[in-house]
Amino acid sequence: MPYEWSSETSGARVSRLRLWPHRSLPRKGFAAFILGTFTLITVPLYPLLGTVVLWGLLPFMLLAVAGIWWALEKSYRDGDISEELTIDPEQVHLVRINPGGVRQEWECLSYWARAQMHPTGGPVGHYITLRGAEREVEIGAFLSEDERRALYGEIVDALRAAAAPDPAQ
Numbered sequence: 781m782p783y784e785w786s787s788e789t790s791g792a793r794v795s796r797l798r799l800w801p802h803r804s805l806p807r808k809g810f811a812a813f814i815l816g817t818f819t820l821i822t823v824p825l826y827p828l829l830g831t832v833v834l835w836g837l838l839p840f841m842l843l844a845v846a847g848i849w850w851a852l853e854k855s856y857r858d859g860d861i862s863e864e865l866t867i868d869p870e871q872v873h874l875v876r877i878n879p880g881g882v883r884q885e886w887e888c889l890s891y892w893a894r895a896q897m898h899p900t901g902g903p904v905g906h907y908i909t910l911r912g913a914e915r916e917v918e919i920g921a922f923l924s925e926d927e928r929r930a931l932y933g934e935i936v937d938a939l940r941a942a943a944a945p946d947p948a949q
Contacts, residue, residue: 782923783931785938793946795938797865799931801922810852818845861922865910865935867893867942874910874917888912890942895935897928908932 782802788794805813821841828834858879866873872893876884893912899905902918906928909916920931 782927783920785934792868793942794866794868795942797863797867797935797938799863799865799920799923801859801861802924803859805852810856813852814845814849817848821845859922863919865919867938869942869946872910872912872939872942874919886910886913886915886917888915890939893939895932895939897932904928906932908935910935 783797783799786796786798788796821844825834825837825841828837860879861877863874863876867890869890871887872890873887874885878884889912893910896909896911896916898907898909901907902909904921905925907921908919908928908931910919919935920928923931
């Protein structure tokens with residue numbers, strides 16, 4: 781799943797959740813795809829080597845490869861999102877870094893933080909929000925529906941654990 785939980789090693793009851801969008805085509809695969817596309821697009825041009833027709837078709841073939849390159853690069857830029865949720869006994873803090881590096885932050889006291897799942901009515905199915913400090917913010921909207929369902933239970937458990945009394949005291 782494109783998220784992972786981590787805990788403080790110092791013994792403090794702090795949980796961190798880092799989320800990122802799934803990448804079905806890694807950068808290495810991107811380069812191979814562009815090379816394969818270029819190779820397959822040029823195959824019909826081989827019989828035209830040495831003719832004037834080749835020079836008439838070649839710019840359009842190169843333009844098609846450049847268009848695919850641009851579209852995939854835009855997809856990578858648009859998917860450059862990450863979210864980090866920190867839950868401790870005192871506070872819940874969410875940081876979202878949008879494409880282009882724009883940062884959004886939200887925080888509230890752990891006591892007031894509530895996770896809610898909206899099976900319908902949100903921009904995506906099983907939409908997860910965090911409510912507290914008189915605001916409601918989304919989390920994990922870029923995850924798949926199954927991942928959001930699993931994540932919701934984990935967030936609720938983490939909030940419940942943070943609110944529980946410390947057994948060491």
